[in-house]
Amino acid sequence: MRKFFRRNTAGYVFLTPWLIGFFFLALGPILVSLYLSFTRYDMVSAPVWDGLGNYQYMFEYDRRFWKALEVTFTFVAFSVPLRLAAALGVAMLLDKGLRTIGLYRAIFYLPSLLGASIAIALLWREMFGLNGVINQVLSMVGITGKGWITDPDTSIYTIVVLAMWQFGSPMLIFLAGLRGIPRDLYEAAEIDGTSRFRQFRRITLPMLAPVIFFNLVLQTIEAFKTFTSAFIISNGTGAPADSLLFYTVYLFNEAFKFFRMGYASALAWVLLLIIAAFTALAFATSKYWVHYENERD
Amino acid sequence: MKLTRRTLLGTMGAAAAASALPFKAMAASQSIRHFWWGNPTRDERTFKVIEMFQASHPDIAVQGETIGWGDYWTKMATQTAGGNMADVIQMAHTYIHEYVQRGGVVPLNDYIGNGIDLSHYDAGANDIGTMGGDLYGINIGATCPSIPYNKRVFEEAGVEFDPLAWTTDDFAAACEKITSSTGGAVTGSEDLSLYMETFEIFCRQSGADFYTADGKLTMPVEEVAAWWQMWKDLRDAGVVEGKDQTVQLDKGMADLGLIRGTTATTFRWANQTGALQGLMQDPLGVAIVPQRAGMQSGHFVLPSMFLCLSRDAGDVPAALAYIDNWVNDEETLKVLGIDRGIPPSQKGRDILAPQLNETDAMVVKYFGDTQSQILSTPNIGPKGSGEVRDSFMRTGTEVVLGNMSPQDAADQFIHDAEGILIRASR
Incomplete structure (x- = not known):
């Protein structure tokens, strides 16, 4: 134990700011929200103990809860692979030892800094609106556009595209990972006359597996928590027809529009369990596809 | 100078006295926040009123905060939760029950005639803002439903109608005429199927009400279905705005x-x-919400909004002075005009009469001309009725998108609304 701490001292020192924030700012509210999830609490009067009432209502009666899950799962299923693919694709393009690499890295990272902002969400709403840029471009090539955001069949994909565009942080991590792959592996493959695609499949992907795994877990968690873009684009309502009712948007509305903080806390804990389950699943399957170099086979 | 205990204390005392001076002046300068939902014209008028109030009450700093209707209630709810509501808030009849029941706004009984002078108000003007014998919301303007229409478009399409007595059939015919004469460039009407406010008039034409006086849901499912069917027919005919x-x-x-x-x-x-x-060039006219043939009028008058004192009001006397100025000061009433409704007092109306512009005069005339068609004021919805409104728009959207028939959607909506009210009453 002591040895463990001595070995990891530096790590904990670097973690200190986060640890302080966690213990003094986050831990209390987290525990209180667990308590509140078993109560009815309108934020004005005192919470009333309700046992499992919130959870029972959620699973037995609340159609919008299931709808929110459907929307969120759809989003995660599309946005995470697309974002990772975009990140890896751009990272591989940038991994060519260009002299201006720093500039390109910054340019491609930019959307991630902007993407979560309200301004971009507003811009997105205009772009995909009935008279937006997307439709104007489409009309130039003779395609009649439609209200991409106001059609419940397509609205969620506008947000998937927005999410995909924000591939900056996984891209940087992929870049670092690509740099770590020994060049001699590729040289050996070249000599053997292996095709580029085969090199990608047989060298890049396996060597990158730990990084892919890391990105997958992180991005999945991020995707489940998506809020701003959906909230802004749907005017906070999840409209049209609840097609943008992301789990977090629903949670926000329950808490801050309808004053059901107890129920919203229960929703938050269920989301935590869902994310934990997915993370656990990723870890459980990782031993079949993630190989660490310093691991003994 | 050698620092002794005495000089030290003396210095500290002087410093304390010096700092107390500006501090005292600051304490006398009170500050309040006023939060309203607005539009560009209203915001301009309200900030002017705040400016004037500050000129006459230099010791009270007023901070005005405004936002559109859609975001207003979210922001208000967040502020309520955070315990930092504005001191003076604008309230709507759809939400006043919720805020009264949750204790977000406080009774004003003790301040009437003792801080706020309402002696000139019309009899009954504050009935809707009164709950359980306590006055919570001061009526700051009466309003009534209306159908604003583009006069130029109506005339060019050759639509002839009586704005004070037209039927839903006349309305449909007008929509058809406008759409066909403009080749579809202008459709007859916005699709109002998701406007619960307009549906309320339609519903009351049949003799039914949304809620009983004690907050029970009495909205007939057939009326909801008929309303959505009527708009579906107009949509199918292509004479109203697209989905x-x-x-x-x-x-x-x-x-x-x-x-x-x-x-x-x-x-x-x-x-x-x-x-x-103020936002358009073409002249506007106002018409009554179309009647259904053979049915009664559904028209009514109600306070368009209230001023309330919030639970979090820190400086009650300053807030009262502001409210009192709002309802009594002549210049203030002039600046406000009828943007928030017709003043609920003869004094207020007399002040405005000479200065009304063409549009305002038309609205006042419309208000007077429709007096004979007024049915009783509808009962205010119980806690949860704001959420019922959301549900109405949500389920109605399914009809607009063609995913549900009007009848199925109506059945589902009523079922959901009952559930919402049961849940809200717990």
Whole structure:
């Protein structure tokens, strides 16, 4: 134990700011929200103990809860692979030892800094609106556009595209990972006359597996928590027809529009369990596809 | 100088005295916040009133905060939760029950005649803002439902109708005429199927009400179905705005088809006519919500909004002075005009009479001309009725998108609404 701490001292020192924030700012509210999830609490009067009432209502009666899950799962299923693919694709393009690499890295990272902002969400709403840029471009090539955001069949994909565009942080991590792959592996493959695609499949992907795994877990968690873009684009309502009712948007509305903080806390804990389950699943399957170099086979 | 205990204390005392001076001046300068939902015209008027109030009350700093209707209630709820509501808040009849029941606004009984002078108010003007014998919301303007229409478009299409007595059939015919004569460039009307406010008038024409006085849901499912069917027919005929516009809920004024010139009518409370006119070139007219043949009128008058004192009001006397100024000061009433409704006192109306512009005069005339058609004021919805309104728009959207029949959607909506009210009453 002591040895463990001595070995990891530096790590904990670097973690200190986060640890302080966690213990003094986050831990209390987290525990209180667990308590509140078993109560009815309108934020004005005192919470009333309700046992499992919130959870029972959620699973037995609340159609919008299931709808929110459907929307969120759809989003995660599309946005995470697309974002990772975009990140890896751009990272591989940038991994060519260009002299201006720093500039390109910054340019491609930019959307991630902007993407979560309200301004971009507003811009997105205009772009995909009935008279937006997307439709104007489409009309130039003779395609009649439609209200991409106001059609419940397509609205969620506008947000998937927005999410995909924000591939900056996984891209940087992929870049670092690509740099770590020994060049001699590729040289050996070249000599053997292996095709580029085969090199990608047989060298890049396996060597990158730990990084892919890391990105997958992180991005999945991020995707489940998506809020701003959906909230802004749907005017906070999840409209049209609840097609943008992301789990977090629903949670926000329950808490801050309808004053059901107890129920919203229960929703938050269920989301935590869902994310934990997915993370656990990723870890459980990782031993079949993630190989660490310093691991003994 | 050698620092002794005495000089030290003396210095500290002097410093304390010096710092107390500006501190005292600061304590005397009170500060309050006023929060309202607005539109460009209303915001301009309100900030002018705040400016004037500050000129006459230099010791009270007033901070005005404004936002559109759609975001107003979210922000208000967040502030309520955070315990930092504005001192003076604007309230709507759809939400006043919720805030009274949750203790977000406080009774004003003790301040009437003792801080706030309402002696000139019309009899009964504050009935709707009174709950359980306590006055919570001061009526700051009466309004009534109206159909603002683009006069130029109506005339060019050759629509002839009586704005004070037209039927739903006349309305459909007008929509058809406008759409066909403009080749579809302008549709007859915005699709109002998701406007629960307009549906309330339709519903009351049949003799039914949304709620009983004690907050029970009495909205007949057949009326909901009939309403959505009527709009479905208009949509199918292609004479109202398309679904892409319709499913955007609670749009800002500038996004309305009436303002953008793509539709000829919409629904608004009559007091908003001036603000609409301010955003468009073509002259506006106001018509009553169309009647259904053989049925009674569904028209009514109600306070368009209230001023309330919030639970979090820190400086009650300053807030009272502000409210009192709002309802009594002549210059203030002049600046406010009828943007928030017709003043609920003869004094207020007399002050405004000489200065009304053309649009305002038209609205006042409309208000007077429809007096004979007024049915009783509808009962205010119970806690949860705001959420019922959301559910109405949500389920109605399914009809607009063609995913549900009007009848099925109506069945589902009523079922959901009952569930919402049961849950809200717990």
